[in-house]
Amino acid sequence: MNKSLHQLLELEELTPETFVLHFERNDFQFKPGQYAVLRNPETAEGREYSIYSSEQDERLSFLIRKVEFGDFSRYLRHLTIGSELQIEGPRGCFVLDEDILSGHPTLLIATGTGISPFHSFVQSYPELNYRLLHGVHFPDEAYGRDTYNSDRYQLCTSRQEGTDYFGRVTYYLKENPVSEDTVCYLCGNSDMIEEVTDILEGYGVSAENIRSEVFF
Ligand SMILES: Cc1cc2nc3c(=O)[nH]c(=O)nc-3n(C[C@H](O)[C@H](O)[C@H](O)COP(=O)(O)OP(=O)(O)OC[C@H]3O[C@@H](n4cnc5c(N)ncnc54)[C@H](O)[C@@H]3O)c2cc1C
Known part of the structure; x- marks a missing residue:
């Protein structure tokens, strides 16, 4: 180290x-x-x-x-x-597996600065087969938005309505099912991680395919 x-x-x-x-x-x-x-x-x-x-x-x-x-x-x-x-x-061991680096679909879910490791993933591995959900309060908190392919990126704003999805990432996930073989990476506050884990498990995603990094 x-x-x-x-x-x-x-x-x-x-x-x-x-x-x-x-x-x-x-x-x-x-x-x-x-x-x-x-x-x-x-x-x-x-x-x-x-x-x-x-x-x-x-x-x-x-x-x-x-x-x-x-x-x-x-x-x-x-x-x-x-x-x-x-x-x-x-x-830390919040890193991507070989099968994801080989193209297996991965769903990245962040709140606030929890997008930081995902920014590193996407910049390091341009071929990554990802979909990214970023939960923030206001649209100006879409940190580094230009980094992400717009087809793969979904901003969720919970306190200001605009052109993006209006609501928390948990509401978005309840309206947009996730297929059970998706590998999911969650990063941010512990409340979000707990709620999102419950939703993903409800869709049949196994515990081993839900990886998380808790900031606070
Ligand atoms: C593995 C890991 C990675 C982390 N990576 C990041 C990172 O990339 N960027 C980052 O900003 N923070 C990150 N944090 C949080 C960071 O370590 C500090 O806790 C944070 O900067 C607050 O420190 P502080 O001394 O200013 O406030 P403290 O007095 O230590 O904390 C006050 C309160 O602030 C809240 N809080 C802590 N972090 C955040 C945050 N990021 N956003 C909103 N509220 C918060 C919590 O409720 C906390 O109890 C990470 C934490 C962990 C465990």
Whole structure:
């Protein structure tokens, strides 16, 4: 496991609350879907963040939401370009199987910044046979939307009606059945993951074909 200092190259603001930190990669190796621990080198305080960038990217990037009253995400939001952070990892086993990489259909379901590992999947494996559901409150939270093929991507906005599906990902799934041989990857908050797991199991998807990464 790597544990090294990485310099911040860019802070890209996506919305007033959400941003992408782009670090120098150095020789950090990972599999798409894994996460790292970002740590303040002075205080040793740290948190886990899924890797947003692709396996081929020269930079190592993370998609982060500045959480209200959250100490660490606020600290990250105020980093200055050129400052160094300790990055530990890679960690986790939320990675794609060989059969998915060979074309088996996969359904990716995220809420909020839970789209981060899926961004890494899609950028790393352009041939992936995926369908992506992204649940957000407002349309401007469709982070990195241009990355995804529009035929494979479905935004679900729960607090503002627009041109996308209006409602939570759980409502969308109840209206749009999933075939039982689909392999499903779920990432985001635990309430969504529990509810979506119940819905998928109701469609006959086996527990072993439902993989999840819980952020909080
Ligand atoms: C494996 C793993 C991967 C993660 N990857 C990411 C990631 O890619 N991007 C990211 O922004 N966060 C991610 N997180 C969450 C992250 O580790 C922190 O918990 C988060 O940044 C809040 O830290 P904080 O110190 O600011 O607030 P804290 O005081 O630690 O948390 C305050 C509260 O904020 C809420 N919260 C935590 N994370 C989020 C979030 N992402 N969106 C909305 N509310 C949240 C929770 O209710 C939490 O109890 C991940 C967590 C895990 C376990």
